[in-house]
Amino acid sequence: MSRVSGRISRVLEFRGGGELNEGRALPLYQILGENGIIAKGVKHTASKRDVKVLTCMMKLRMMDRMLLEAQRQGRIPFYAACNGEEGSVVGTAAGLSSEDEVFSQYREHGVLLWRGFRYQDFMDQCFATKDDPGKGRQMPVHYTSPELHFQTVSSTIATQIPNSVGAAYALKMGKASRITVTFFGEGGTSEGDFHAGLNFAASLQCPVLFVCRNNGWAISTPASQQYQGDGLAARGVSYGILSAAVDGNDPLAVAHAVSTARKRCLETQTPVFLELVTYRLGPHSTSDDSILYRGKEEVTQAFEKEPIARLRKFLISSGLWSTEREEELATAEKKKLLDAISKAQRKEKAPPADVVEQVHNRLSRTLERQRRELVSRLDSYKDKYG
Ligand SMILES: Cc1ncc(C[n+]2csc(CCOP(=O)(O)OP(=O)(O)O)c2C)c(N)n1
Known part of the structure; x- marks a missing residue:
């Protein structure tokens, strides 16, 4: 399995993928290039699942936009969007089994959308209605869904990491055929809970998949001030965990990497670490203004690599998607979203x-x-x- 010389041999390899080195110690795995064309030497045939991934990402972006507007209009107190990271989140959801237990940070509601959480369920939480399973006690985006195996979101950064490791250990003890998956941002990797979680997972051999969304910014702290060294996937390696870096703006690469990693977790009952390299296109949340701490040019450049346009282009060229279908989708989803918002607004609040x-x-x-x-x-x- 070793691609890196010396004693480092815990690099997870994927079959038939393009690799971008870009000065990284661990290459970035890619299937779909920035131009929407399949990477050289890679075989991938467009499928119905790819269309499902695209439409889920589009719905997620529409919902995020509407809820951001709802916050600006004073209808909800707070919001945090997934803008630009849809490929990482929906791609991960597509590579998992729907029964894998998800421990999210707060920007991964795309997993819920993929698993069938309805717009009304999202709105009931964000508007704190009587139908919110969290009883209106948390800020918007702090979802919970036991039925969809999505653990309650906690704002306290990285606390979900040791929790997911403990839950994975319990699954192993119970001989369950599912894994736990824990999401966090690169900012979360500076917390003690990250290190404690990885060390426990490696030494107790827990079937947990660590998914680090490296989106470049932790509110106003750039990744360059967050860590030095060979990237975050290398940290997994240093804990003795099979690890890989993936182009997080390539939903096809993410889905394939996640399903390969999941299989490894289950078969060997050990952890796997994936660093998904992506970019947060919008502000951290409605509480900050990202124009104040990063240049426009950086965002414009990142926009060129964003996941929706990339997959859309590929599926149009494969004949599985069209502008007509897209217009139909936009009209239908907008109506459903507006209905869900207006119902949530009319509902009684949680007592x-x-x-x-x-x-x-x-x-x-x-x-x-x-x-x-x-x-x-x-x-x-x-x-x-x-
Ligand atoms: C323990 C703790 N410290 C600080 C905060 C304040 N805080 C909220 S989000 C955030 C940045 C997290 O960045 P990252 O993990 O990279 O995730 P991203 O928001 O970029 O998705 C910080 C510092 C917190 N919620 N919890």
Whole structure:
């Protein structure tokens, strides 16, 4: 398996892929080039699944745009979009089994969309309605879906990493034929939880797939100030974990790398680490203005590599996609999205009395008293709180 000389031999290789070196220690695996043309020496025939990946990415971008607008109009308090990273997120979803347990950071709602979360489910969470399974207690984009094997999002960076390793160990003990998958940004790799998680996974041999979305920025901190060395995939190698770097703007390469990595995780009951090299085209969230900390030129250059245009071009040239189909999709999805938003806006909000519901097995007397106080205060100031 070794491509790197000396003692480093934990580089995961993929069959039939193009490789970009770009001065990296670990080459970047690619199937679809930036120009929408299959890389030299690679065989790939366009399929229905590729069309599903494209349409899912398009829907995700439409939904993100609408929810960003909803935030700007003051209808929801916060939003974080996946803009530019759709290839990494939807590509990963396409390479997994739908029962693999996902521990996400907060920018991976494309996995939910791929697995069948409805627009209404997204809106109920973002608008904190009575139908939000999280009971309206978290900021928008902090989704949860036990049915779709998507663990509750926590804003605290990297805490999902050790959790996913523990869950993978439990799956191994239970001889389950599924893995856990944990997403994080390159910023998350500076947290202690990242190192603890990788070390536990390697030494306890846990079937967990680490997916690092290296999108170049952790809010206003560029990747160049986040780490030095041979890239993040090399960190997986240094922990004794089979690792690879993948062009995260190439959804076909991501899907293939993920399904290969998943197979390895399951067959060998060991972890695998994938670094997906991509770019965050928009701001970190609605709480920052990225124009203030990075140049326009950098964003314009990154836009040339973005995943949707790339796959779209390939599928049009393969005869599996057309501008007519695209217009139909845009019209139909826009209508569904607007319906879901307007329904969510009309729905009752999640009841404040549920603030500590299902958090503890049994409520302490103090919490019970505080809950009563909250309800009575809201009642006394109905005119203010509605
Ligand atoms: C433990 C912790 N520290 C800091 C923050 C504030 N914070 C929120 S997002 C973020 C940047 C994370 O960047 P990255 O992991 O690269 O993911 P990205 O947002 O780029 O997808 C920071 C520092 C936090 N939520 N949790």
